[in-house]
Amino acid sequence: MATDQRRTAEKEAPDDPEDLLPEDSVLSLGEYLDMHAAVGNRTRYEILYRLVHAGEMSPTELADMMDIDDSTLHYHLNELLESGLVEKRQRTEREQGGLYTYYRATVFGEVTLTDGVDELIRGEQAFDEMYNSSSGE
Numbered sequence: 001m002a003t004d005q006r007r008t009a010e011k012e013a014p015d016d017p018e019d020l021l022p023e024d025s026v027l028s029l030g031e032y033l034d035m036h037a038a039v040g041n042r043t044r045y046e047i048l049y050r051l052v053h054a055g056e057m058s059p060t061e062l063a064d065m066m067d068i069d070d071s072t073l074h075y076h077l078n079e080l081l082e083s084g085l086v087e088k089r090q091r092t093e094r095e096q097g098g099l100y101t102y103y104r105a106t107v108f109g110e111v112t113l114t115d116g117v118d119e120l121i122r123g124e125q126a127f128d129e130m131y132n133s134s135s136g137e
Contacts, residue, residue: 027108031084035112038083043068043076045117048085048105052113056104077103085109 014020018029039045046066051057057065063073080086080103088103105113 027084034083035085035108036116038079038085039112039117041076041079043072044080044085045113047073047076047080047103048109048113051086051103051105052110056102058100058102062103080109085112 021027021029039048043066047062050062050065059070059073059077062068062077063070066073077086077088081088085106086103086109087106088101090099090101092098093100
């Protein structure tokens with residue numbers, strides 16, 4: 001049954017994947033692929049996961065939560081920034097001197113995580129539950 005659905009979807013799919021993009025798309029296919037490649041790294045996935053689920057965080061908070069050294073964290077944050085999955089902002093804290101940097105997931109970061117990798121994981125869980133419940137009868 002899944003094969004029939006796949007064949008139907010393939011008939012409706014354009015010959016060139018670039019044609020999947022809306023005419024007024026703000027991103028190119030290459031930029032979308034770069035986003036998926038960026039989140040394909042375990043460390044970057046975990047950073048994005050934490051930013052999506054915990055909200056805006058400072059590099060110190062991320063480093064502490066992940067038990068990761070500062071230079072490695074900043075390397076991966078820069079990769080996420082360049083791909084458009086994360087954005088940073090700086091602000092001055094009241095009662096404290098200096099400028100502080102915070103990172104948060106962009107809309108693209110949230111969608112890439114929740115409708116991408118997380119959805120694949122949920123799909124596997126659903127398949128496992130379906131398979132295990134049918135084999136127990």
